[in-house]
Amino acid sequence: MDTAQLATLFAGEMKTHQEKLAGKAGEAQTAQNALESAARAIMEQHDVQRKAATSLLSHWDSKASSAFEGKSAKFGDELTVTAEASVRAAKIVSEVTDALAGRHNATGTLIDEFVTKAQSFLKSGFALAGMQAPGMLLRALGEVTDLAGQYLKESAGQLKDARAEMTDAAHKLRALEKELNSDGVADPGAAAHKPLPGKGKEHGKEHAKHPGKGGTKPSNSKKVDKILADARKNLGYHEGPNNRNKWGPTGQPWCSYFATSMWRDAGVNIPKYGFTGDVYKWGERNHLAYNRHDLAKQARPGDAILFGTGPSWGGSEHIGIIEKVEGNKITTIEGNSNDQVMRHTYTLPRDAHRFYGGVHPK
Numbered sequence: 001m002d003t004a005q006l007a008t009l010f011a012g013e014m015k016t017h018q019e020k021l022a023g024k025a026g027e028a029q030t031a032q033n034a035l036e037s038a039a040r041a042i043m044e045q046h047d048v049q050r051k052a053a054t055s056l057l058s059h060w061d062s063k064a065s066s067a068f069e070g071k072s073a074k075f076g077d078e079l080t081v082t083a084e085a086s087v088r089a090a091k092i093v094s095e096v097t098d099a100l101a102g103r104h105n106a107t108g109t110l111i112d113e114f115v116t117k118a119q120s121f122l123k124s125g126f127a128l129a130g131m132q133a134p135g136m137l138l139r140a141l142g143e144v145t146d147l148a149g150q151y152l153k154e155s156a157g158q159l160k161d162a163r164a165e166m167t168d169a170a171h172k173l174r175a176l177e178k179e180l181n182s183d184g185v186a187d188p189g190a191a192a193h194k195p196l197p198g199k200g201k202e203h204g205k206e207h208a209k210h211p212g213k214g215g216t217k218p219s220n221s222k223k224v225d226k227i228l229a230d231a232r233k234n235l236g237y238h239e240g241p242n243n244r245n246k247w248g249p250t251g252q253p254w255c256s257y258f259a260t261s262m263w264r265d266a267g268v269n270i271p272k273y274g275f276t277g278d279v280y281k282w283g284e285r286n287h288l289a290y291n292r293h294d295l296a297k298q299a300r301p302g303d304a305i306l307f308g309t310g311p312s313w314g315g316s317e318h319i320g321i322i323e324k325v326e327g328n329k330i331t332t333i334e335g336n337s338n339d340q341v342m343r344h345t346y347t348l349p350r351d352a353h354r355f356y357g358g359v360h361p362k
Contacts, residue, residue, distance in 0.1 A: 258335025283359030
């Protein structure tokens with residue numbers, strides 16, 4: 001009698017549990033891959049759309065161009081929000097995928113342990129039965145049956161816990177869907193972005209000079225405190241291979257993802273932008289932006305500060321969060337600075353040429 005084969009028969013239901021876990025893990029992996037592919041495709045489409053709109057606006061100067069710019073920016077926001085949602089959903093599913101794979105492996109280990117112990121009982125039982133003690137074989141079978149019950153309970157627990165994890169993930173995905181349906185960006189019937197009343201740098205100047213007429217407003221101190229606290233906690237964080245980081249997709253520069261993530265976590269209603277110029281344009285649409293000439297008098301802690309010559313594609317180079325302003329010195333916390341989160345201090349007017357403006361958090 002092949003005791004290993006006999007012992008394996010007792011593990012039949014445990015193997016069924018393992019196969020169910022394998023099937024669910026495969027389904028979760030497929031969903032994760034689909035969500036990650038969707039996020040990449042959407043961000044590629046966003047880049048194409050942004051470049052096309054920038055090219056068109058650079059050759060088109062009319063009353064209708066401002067309205068087009070506002071609508072183009074809204075469409076870009078929608079693409080960004082959708083891509084970010086796909087990334088977040090993929091992360092939720094990936095956690096389930098990892099958990100299911102772990103439970104599948106754990107169940108396999110249980111089966112191996114059970115078969116080894118059951119085979120030992122059966123070998124002893126058959127040996128004693130051959131020595132004219134047939135009752136010992138029945139006893140061995142009873143011990144194997146009891147052992148199977150114990151291990152079956154553990155494998156069933158793995159399946160039960162897996163179902164609970166999948167249910168929890170489903171709740172998170174529904175909460176994400178609810179958040180998207182109420183974020184005011186890509187929702188049917190949501191208020192559209194207001195078209196820009198003017199173009200170019202003078203638009204930023206106008207709002208900076210007249211804060212009492214729809215211009216910049218003081219930042220919420222609680223939001224600023226949280227922005228700075230969260231940014232400081234991440235000082236020293238270093239990216240992984242191929243720009244892998246905590247805030248944006250692998251393979252992409254992440255200074256803007258870091259800055260907008262700090263804002264969003266503090267309650268600022270801004271999309272998680274991957275392009276720094278989009279942050280400034282968001283500030284213009286919400287009357288929160290100021291340009292280089294107003295940097296000395298407008299800059300304050302919690303603001304985003306923009307590096308480069310302007311918000312256009314190719315002109316906007318980098319972004320940081322202002323940590324403190326002391327006299328003519330501005331200290332920032334910047335993501336993706338030398339591949340990590342770092343603190344820097346700049347002196348005005350000596351370093352003013354590095355920046356084209358800033359944005360207050362809303």
